[in-house]
Amino acid sequence: MPLYSHIKEDFSLHSFNTFHIDAVARYFTEVDNIETLKELISSGQLDDKPLLIVGGGSNLLFTGNFKGIVVHLINKGIEIISRSDDSVIVKASAGENWHEFVTYCVKQGFGGIENLSLIPGNVGSCPIQNIGAYGVEVKDTILSVDAVDLHTGELLNFSNKECRFGYRDSIFKRDLKGKFAVCSVTFQLKLNPVVQLEYGAITQELSEMGIENPTIADVSKAVCSIRHSKLPDPKMLGNAGSFFKNPTVDEKFAEKLAETFPKLVSYPLGKEKVKLAAGWLIEQCGWKGFRDGDAGVHEKQSLVLVNYGNATGSNILTLAHRIQNSVYERFGVKLEMEVNVI
Numbered sequence: 001m002p003l004y005s006h007i008k009e010d011f012s013l014h015s016f017n018t019f020h021i022d023a024v025a026r027y028f029t030e031v032d033n034i035e036t037l038k039e040l041i042s043s044g045q046l047d048d049k050p051l052l053i054v055g056g057g058s059n060l061l062f063t064g065n066f067k068g069i070v071v072h073l074i075n076k077g078i079e080i081i082s083r084s085d086d087s088v089i090v091k092a093s094a095g096e097n098w099h100e101f102v103t104y105c106v107k108q109g110f111g112g113i114e115n116l117s118l119i120p121g122n123v124g125s126c127p128i129q130n131i132g133a134y135g136v137e138v139k140d141t142i143l144s145v146d147a148v149d150l151h152t153g154e155l156l157n158f159s160n161k162e163c164r165f166g167y168r169d170s171i172f173k174r175d176l177k178g179k180f181a182v183c184s185v186t187f188q189l190k191l192n193p194v195v196q197l198e199y200g201a202i203t204q205e206l207s208e209m210g211i212e213n214p215t216i217a218d219v220s221k222a223v224c225s226i227r228h229s230k231l232p233d234p235k236m237l238g239n240a241g242s243f244f245k246n247p248t249v250d251e252k253f254a255e256k257l258a259e260t261f262p263k264l265v266s267y268p269l270g271k272e273k274v275k276l277a278a279g280w281l282i283e284q285c286g287w288k289g290f291r292d293g294d295a296g297v298h299e300k301q302s303l304v305l306v307n308y309g310n311a312t313g314s315n316i317l318t319l320a321h322r323i324q325n326s327v328y329e330r331f332g333v334k335l336e337m338e339v340n341v342i
C-alpha cells in the first residue's frame, strides 16, 4: 500500500521528546483533526506497525529508534459546553498545550487546575497518568474523556469512573495502553473557586509575594515561581520531570523502616498505606548530582534524571536501573518508573 504523502519516513524525534534523545521514527505524521485520524485508521496505514501517540513528549524515554509510526496529535480547540451558578463545563482538544489551557482557565476565573500550572505536555496526555502537583490531581476536575479506538476508529466517551484514575495512573496506562488516542478532555471547573493551599510550599511562596487572600491567579503565579526555582527547564537540560513514582507501602513496613531511618519522609494515605518520598530514598543512596557521561541525576532534585547533551535513552535507563537496585538494597523498596520507556 502506498504511504500517505503526509507520512514522513525516518523522522528525527529529537525535538519531540524533552529528554532530547536522538531517536528516529521509521514513520511519523501529524494529525490535526479526528476525522483524519479515523481515515488513517480505516485506510490501513497504521496496520502491522507499532504505533505511538505523542503529545509534548515530556513523559517519554526513547531507548532506541522507533520501528513503527509515531502520530503527533495536534488538534486544537477549547469549547465552553455549559455553565451553572457555581461551575462551568469546558472541553479542550488533545493538542492544546496544557499550561496554555490552565492559563486560559485562570484568566476566565475557572478554578481547579491552577495548582497544575506549568506542567509540560498537552491536554490529551493529562488523563493518561492523571497528572498531579502541589496537592491536586487532574482527575478531580475531569468529567469525561473522548478517545478514538486505534483499531476500529470508533470514538468513545469514557466517564471519570471508567478512566479508573489512580496515583499517576489510569486505564490508558493499563488495560487500554496503546489502544486509544485521547482526542479531547471535558473538565468541570469552579466559578467561585476556593484556592487549594494544603501544600506548604505554596503558602510560603504566597507569603513571600506579600499576598494574604490569594486568587487562583495568585496560586498559579506562585506555583510557576516554585517550579522555575526547583525544576530544570527541559529547553536547557533534557529531562522528563520525576522519573520515578513515590512508592506506596504498608504502614507497618514504613514504621519498621523508620526505626532504622528516623528521618524517613512519608505521608499517610489511609487504609494502612503510606507514601514514601522517592526523592529522599534516592538522595540517601548518594545519587543526588551524580553524573555518568551525559546521563545524570539533577543536582537539586534527585527524582529528576537528566541528559547533559548526548546521553542515549539506554544510558538514562541504565542509570535508572542502578538507582532502583541501590534503593531496593538499602531500603527494600521497589521504585516504579513514572516515565514511559519506549
Ligand SMILES: Cc1cc2nc3c(=O)[nH]c(=O)nc-3n(C[C@H](O)[C@H](O)[C@H](O)COP(=O)(O)OP(=O)(O)OC[C@H]3O[C@@H](n4cnc5c(N)ncnc54)[C@H](O)[C@@H]3O)c2cc1C
Residues within 6 Å of the ligand: 018, 052, 053, 054, 055, 056, 057, 058, 059, 060, 073, 094, 119, 120, 121, 122, 123, 124, 125, 126, 128, 129, 130, 131, 132, 133, 172, 180, 181, 182, 183, 231, 232, 233, 234, 239, 240, 241, 242, 340
Ligand atoms: C520539567 C517537567 C516537569 C514535570 N512535572 C510534572 C508534574 O508536576 N506532575 C505530573 O504529573 N507530570 C509532570 N511531568 C510529566 C509530564 O509533563 C506529564 O506526564 C504530561 O502529561 C505529559 O504530556 P505530554 O503531552 O508531553 O505526553 P507525552 O510524553 O507525549 O506522552 C506520554 C504518554 O502518553 C501517551 N499519550 C500522549 N498523548 C496521548 C493521547 N492523545 N492519547 C493517548 N495516549 C497519549 C503517550 O503515548 C505516552 O505513553 C513533568 C515533566 C517535565 C519535563
